[in-house]
Amino acid sequence: MVLWGSNAREAHPIFFHHVLKAIRRGAKLVVVDPRRTASAAWADTWLSVKIGADIALANAMAHTLIAEGLYDKAFVEAACEGFEALKAHLAGYSPEAMAPVCGVDAETIRQVARRYAQADRAMICWTLGITEHHNAVDNVLSLINLGLLTGHVGRWGSGLNPLRGQNNVQGGGDMGALPHKLPGFQDVEDPVVRARYEALWGASIPAKKGMTLTEMFEAMGVGALKGLYVLGENPAQSEADGGHAQARLKKLDFMVVQDIVFTKTAEMADVVLPARAAWCESEGTVTNSERRVQRVRRALTGPEGARDDLEILGALAARLGHPLGPLTAEALWDEMRTHSPMHHGMSYARLEAEGGLQWPCPDDAHPGTPFLHGRLWERPLRSPRARLSITHDAPPVEALTPEYPWRLTTGRRLDAYNTGVQTGPLRSPLWRETTVDMHPDDAAGAGFADRTPVTVRSRRGAVVAPVRYDPSLPRGVVFMTFHDPDAVDTNTLTIDVTDPRSGTAEFKAAAVAIAALSHSDAAE
Amino acid sequence: MRLEDAPPRRRITLTVDDREVTVAEGSTLLDALKQLAVDTPTLCWAENLTPVNVCRVCVVELEGARTLVPSCSRKAEAGMKIRTDSERVRTSRRTVLELLASTVDTSAAASLQAFSARYGADPQRYGAQGAPHGPRDAARPGHHAVTSGAEAEGVAQPVKVDNDLYVRDYAKCILCFKCVEACGTDAQATFAIAVAGRGFEARISTEFDVALPESACVYCGNCVGVCPTGALMFTQEHSLRAEGQWRPEAQHETDTVCPYCGVGCVLRLHVQDDTIVKVSSPVESTVTHGNLCVKGRFGFGHVVKLRRNKREAVG
Numbered sequence: 043m044v045l046w047g048s049n050a051r052e053a054h055p056i057f058f059h060h061v062l063k064a065i066r067r068g069a070k071l072v073v074v075d076p077r078r079t080a081s082a083a084w085a086d087t088w089l090s091v092k093i094g095a096d097i098a099l100a101n102a103m104a105h106t107l108i109a110e111g112l113y114d115k116a117f118v119e120a121a122c123e124g125f126e127a128l129k130a131h132l133a134g135y136s137p138e139a140m141a142p143v144c145g146v147d148a149e150t151i152r153q154v155a156r157r158y159a160q161a162d163r164a165m166i167c168w169t170l171g172i173t174e175h176h177n178a179v180d181n182v183l184s185l186i187n188l189g190l191l192t193g194h195v196g197r198w199g200s201g202l203n204p205l206r207g208q209n210n211v212q213g214g215g216d217m218g219a220l221p222h223k224l225p226g227f228q229d230v231e232d233p234v235v236r237a238r239y240e241a242l243w244g245a246s247i248p249a250k251k252g253m254t255l256t257e258m259f260e261a262m263g264v265g266a267l268k269g270l271y272v273l274g275e276n277p278a279q280s281e282a283d284g285g286h287a288q289a290r291l292k293k294l295d296f297m298v299v300q301d302i303v304f305t306k307t308a309e310m311a312d313v314v315l316p317a318r319a320a321w322c323e324s325e326g327t328v329t330n331s332e333r334r335v336q337r338v339r340r341a342l343t344g345p346e347g348a349r350d351d352l353e354i355l356g357a358l359a360a361r362l363g364h365p366l367g368p369l370t371a372e373a374l375w376d377e378m379r380t381h382s383p384m385h386h387g388m389s390y391a392r393l394e395a396e397g398g399l400q401w402p403c404p405d406d407a408h409p410g411t412p413f414l415h416g417r418l419w420e421r422p423l424r425s426p427r428a429r430l431s432i433t434h435d436a437p438p439v440e441a442l443t444p445e446y447p448w449r450l451t452t453g454r455r456l457d458a459y460n461t462g463v464q465t466g467p468l469r470s471p472l473w474r475e476t477t478v479d480m481h482p483d484d485a486a487g488a489g490f491a492d493r494t495p496v497t498v499r500s501r502r503g504a505v506v507a508p509v510r511y512d513p514s515l516p517r518g519v520v521f522m523t524f525h526d527p528d529a530v531d532t533n534t535l536t537i538d539v540t541d542p543r544s545g546t547a548e549f550k551a552a553a554v555a556i557a558a559l560s561h562s563d564a565a566e
Numbered sequence: 567m568r569l570e571d572a573p574p575r576r577r578i579t580l581t582v583d584d585r586e587v588t589v590a591e592g593s594t595l596l597d598a599l600k601q602l603a604v605d606t607p608t609l610c611w612a613e614n615l616t617p618v619n620v621c622r623v624c625v626v627e628l629e630g631a632r633t634l635v636p637s638c639s640r641k642a643e644a645g646m647k648i649r650t651d652s653e654r655v656r657t658s659r660r661t662v663l664e665l666l667a668s669t670v671d672t673s674a675a676a677s678l679q680a681f682s683a684r685y686g687a688d689p690q691r692y693g694a695q696g697a698p699h700g701p702r703d704a705a706r707p708g709h710h711a712v713t714s715g716a717e718a719e720g721v722a723q724p725v726k727v728d729n730d731l732y733v734r735d736y737a738k739c740i741l742c743f744k745c746v747e748a749c750g751t752d753a754q755a756t757f758a759i760a761v762a763g764r765g766f767e768a769r770i771s772t773e774f775d776v777a778l779p780e781s782a783c784v785y786c787g788n789c790v791g792v793c794p795t796g797a798l799m800f801t802q803e804h805s806l807r808a809e810g811q812w813r814p815e816a817q818h819e820t821d822t823v824c825p826y827c828g829v830g831c832v833l834r835l836h837v838q839d840d841t842i843v844k845v846s847s848p849v850e851s852t853v854t855h856g857n858l859c860v861k862g863r864f865g866f867g868h869v870v871k872l873r874r875n876k877r878e879a880v881g
Contacts, residue, residue, distance in 0.1 A: 055786070055859035055860075056829050056859060056862075059753055059755075059855070059857055062755045066751065084755075205828060206828025208826075208827065209823060209824060209826060212828060302869070303868055319825070319869045321822055321823060321833075322835060322842070328830065330823075330828055330829060330853070331829060336830055337821070337823070338822045339820050339821060340820070341820035341835040342842070342869060343840050397850070397851060397852060456859070457785070459861060459865070464825060465868075466867075468860070468865045468867055469864075470785060471729040471730065471778065471783075471785060472785060
């Protein structure tokens with residue numbers, strides 16, 4: 043098991059229980075993370091990769107797999123494409139050449155590559171340490187290369203798994219809450235698909251894909267997007283380069299916020315629609331990281347005046363001249379699964395009786411699908427080959443300079459969640475104020491005693507917080523959380539340069555300066 | 567291991583109370599009893615924990631064996647002849663329950679009370695429960711004071727309230743070891759608690775008896791989830807009980823999914839008066855196996871009744 047850019051022990055604790063069970067049964071854990079996290083503490087091998095050098099490391103591993111003949115030749119020949127081009131490309135990615143780039147010595151890179159290749163079953167799981175970079179997609183593709191080269195895909199106990207960070211981020215995408223997809227990942231620009239939904243809904247669907255969140259913010263910046271309807275998100279505090287994001291939100295002519303609590307974003311809204319909490323005041327489903335659709339149920343009435351999301355959207359549709367009639371979660375779900383092949387077999391009755399089902403589940407008798415891509419093992423292959431990708435090492439966009447010499451990275455802690463909207467009331471004994479975590483030698487060298495308040499400044503903004511000595515950090519790296527933005531708005535510092543394909547910002551790598559607190563800062 | 571990858575298991579047949587039952591090799595006697603719907607008392611056993619067979623209330627009589635055997639951990643063997651309700655079994659179970667109840671405050675241990683009623687346990691026959699000899703956390707191994715024998719020695723000690731999430735009342739602890747297992751190798755692997763002391767002075771403790779906030783505890787609450795006697799109790803339940811407002815008959819349970827990370831843990835919400843008063847997770851969930859983390863277990867403050875227009879209202 044390889045955990046790459048993931049601190050699952052804190053961010054996905056119950057998933058990590060399953061990992062711990064495997065460790066007790068003899069599984070080996072490799073953790074790739076700049077920080078020696080609580081997850082890394084359980085690893086046989088911890089690779090302290092330099093921030094943003096994941097491709098250098100992954101490509102050096104792939105180089106080793108090919109150079110030492112460890113890759114699964116039969117699988118690659120039968121089910122993959124692009125091997126010769128990849129092989130030629132990786133010639134320049136020897137472990138010796140990449141060791142100084144990624145910060146992991148060549149022999150360790152080789153050993154991990156060998157163990158991964160020779161394992162009977164092996165899995166790579168990653169989270170935002172991979173995807174919150176300007177080259178997020180290439181990061182992921184370089185990990186996929188490793189899985190394809192070794193044949194650790196499409197089989198029980200193997201695979202490539204992004205651990206989803208939010209309870210229904212998978213389900214949102216599945217349902218078509220993406221700018222280019224209709225439910226079940228059907229392409230919105232496919233006229234056949236579109237025609238089917240237009241007939242179903244009695245309305246026309248835009249023929250071109252919409253904007254990603256990042257593109258929307260850019261459009262707000264240039265005044266091309268003037269109205270915004272925010273459901274259950276707090277972008278005023280969750281976006282990278284928070285000051286810039288708030289300035290863009292302020293330029294809007296009109297903003298509606300629909301949420302269960304009065305967030306910072308709601309404070310900026312023209313209209314606030316109080317909603318019931320989807321997870322305990324409404325009926326419906328969510329989909330977890332393993333593509334398991336599970337029921338959420340209403341246990342509480344919800345506050346007076348707050349309405350179900352469905353009810354609000356239904357009322358809005360009626361006001362817009364398109365009455366939808368009475369809406370129930372189950373009826374909508376049944377409509378959705380009638381037209382989304384991968385959800386066909388998932389009735390509420392089955393979801394309840396079987397403890398959830400994993401898509402694809404195409405019919406009522408189908409048991410659901412515990413793992414994907416088994417098709418790659420069909421011989422002869424009856425479906426497209428899996429593509430090996432050419433990826434180039436590319437350091438973080440914001441280079442360290444004498445003026446901004448520290449590498450800031452961000453992440454979660456066990457007892458808090460994102461901008462703290464939901465975990466704020468949790469009276470956790472583990473709660474700590476937001477600190478500027480630094481290696482003790484770095485901090486002492488810079489003249490900061492433990493708990494000294496400092497100003498952290500990036501090209502975008504500044505925050506004040508106390509230094510915390512943390513020997514689990516590599517030298518040169520500063521770690522901060524973003525859970526208490528009302529006190530310390532860490533995302534003021536982060537950079538909103540994004541991967542052009544995924545639209546995700548490089549939260550994980552900014553360049554900052556750190557200085558003792560001056561009197562003017564203290565007065566702010 | 568996936569079912570179809572697992573080696574096929576032999577089926578073996580044994581006799582329970584003159585009835586034949588066939589189970590897969592490797593099953594415990596308790597598995598066989600469950601298959602026959604023989605209601606068997608357990609205190610230290612839980613579906614999601616490794617059996618430690620310390621409480622001895624699940625013992626059964628095995629023909630040919632010198633002693634009674636704990637059904638929770640004894641593996642079924644072909645041809646075994648088991649008695650689950652013989653006089654010997656009943657006496658043994660009754661005695662165990664009497665010894666426990668004579669020593670421990672069982673007022674919040676609903677299952678133990680039910681078993682005691684079933685077996686006619688009379689803990690009073692050991693005399694009234696006496697006061698302990700000084701603070702139990704200070705007891706040293708081998709320093710147990712000899713008592714008069716006129717009263718039953720107790721394990722009373724003050725309730726430990728050292729955080730806002732759960733309370734430890736070890737006067738109610740029967741040393742079933744479940745919390746240690748849940749905190750340790752069976753689920754959480756945090757190892758914040760263990761058995762300290764020996765013999766009668768044995769008790770569950772943090773390292774050097776430090777308060778929880780100074781211990782390794784990460785407040786997952788999985789120890790509370792498995793406690794059979796109410797020795798470990800969520801603060802909210804503890805407070806409601808103290809006010810006489812804990813009304814299980816007025817509660818309903820609803821299963822839903824945790825609102826936090828993408829693991830999708832099933833939460834069982836225990837609701838009284840339209841307010842969440844406790845959160846657990848069903849042991850049969852393939853995602854959680856009954857375990858949760860601090861956010862899923864305690865992170866529902868944003869939907870408490872006070873939640874309204876201002877975040878400050880719930881702070």
